[in-house]
Amino acid sequence: MTSTIVVNTVSKSFGKKVVLNKVDLNVEPGQICGLIGPSGSGKTTLVKIIVGMDLPSKGNVHVLGTAVPNLHLLQKIGYMAQADALYNDLTGEENLAFFATLYKLKKDIKKKRIEYAANLVNLTSDLKKKVRDYSGGMKRRLSLAIALIQDPQVLILDEPTVGIDPELRQSIWAELRFLKDKGKTILITTHVMDEAEKCDRLAMVRDGEIITSGSPSELRTKYGITSLEEIFLKAGGEKE
Numbered sequence: 001m002t003s004t005i006v007v008n009t010v011s012k013s014f015g016k017k018v019v020l021n022k023v024d025l026n027v028e029p030g031q032i033c034g035l036i037g038p039s040g041s042g043k044t045t046l047v048k049i050i051v052g053m054d055l056p057s058k059g060n061v062h063v064l065g066t067a068v069p070n071l072h073l074l075q076k077i078g079y080m081a082q083a084d085a086l087y088n089d090l091t092g093e094e095n096l097a098f099f100a101t102l103y104k105l106k107k108d109i110k111k112k113r114i115e116y117a118a119n120l121v122n123l124t125s126d127l128k129k130k131v132r133d134y135s136g137g138m139k140r141r142l143s144l145a146i147a148l149i150q151d152p153q154v155l156i157l158d159e160p161t162v163g164i165d166p167e168l169r170q171s172i173w174a175e176l177r178f179l180k181d182k183g184k185t186i187l188i189t190t191h192v193m194d195e196a197e198k199c200d201r202l203a204m205v206r207d208g209e210i211i212t213s214g215s216p217s218e219l220r221t222k223y224g225i226t227s228l229e230e231i232f233l234k235a236g237g238e239k240e
């Protein structure tokens with residue numbers, strides 16, 4: 001089986017600062033993989049390199065068997081960045097339509113995908129409002145809807161549920177599991193341990209390195225601890 005995402009000994013430095021150090025990561029088709037780690041550990045940098053928005057200093061990345069960066073791949077990857085990249089002067093619906101057009105969706109499919117994505121993030125009744133009048137959480141939700149608009153095979157979501165209330169967070173996770181069951185591959189970054197619990201596989205990141213990885217239950221067996229937070233601390237301690 002070919003992995004959907006293959007990160008091969010990727011290192012990244014900004015000037016003298018080493019932000020990623022020889023990172024290897026494979027994400028299999030139909031898997032939800034969580035990148036978990038504290039602020040500044042390198043998660044966003046890794047995700048940007050996987051999407052092709054940034055280049056590694058060393059190493060390489062393949063997504064769906066294609067070397068990154070590649071323009072055609074972008075059609076197959078839904079990416080939700082940490083900072084919202086939205087058009088404030090357009091309505092939510094116009095933002096969704098803009099991205100649907102970029103992905104060259106046909107008119108009838110475009111309409112259906114806008115309805116689906118807006119409904120998923122509970123923005124249907126706010127679609128006619130200008131984004132400048134959206135709250136922070138609404139902007140996050142719209143960004144998530146945009147990441148899903150072209151029905152991509154791979155979803156890469158950088159802290160998608162920050163600022164989203166618990167109820168909607170639950171329904172977003174239910175949908176991510178549904179998408180996974182349909183064979184989509186999902187890479188998600190999070191600080192939140194109860195979200196880590198919902199991933200099939202976790203890669204714990206600290207100081208630019210993956211300190212341990214495995215399914216939540218594999219990690220529990222390996223470290224003999226129930227709490228993922230404590231496993232993180234123990235794995236980090238063993239590294240030193």
Ligand SMILES: Nc1ncnc2c1ncn2[C@@H]1O[C@H](COP(=O)(O)OP(=O)(O)OP(=O)(O)O)[C@@H](O)[C@H]1O
Pocket residue numbers: 014019037038039040041042043044045046082
């Ligand atoms: N363009 C850049 N130039 C210089 N340093 C950078 C740049 N981008 C990121 N860094 C540094 O790289 C380190 C890792 O940042 P990154 O955003 O990848 O962490 P993160 O784990 O995603 O954190 P958070 O959870 O807060 O988003 C940080 O120390 C950050 O300051």
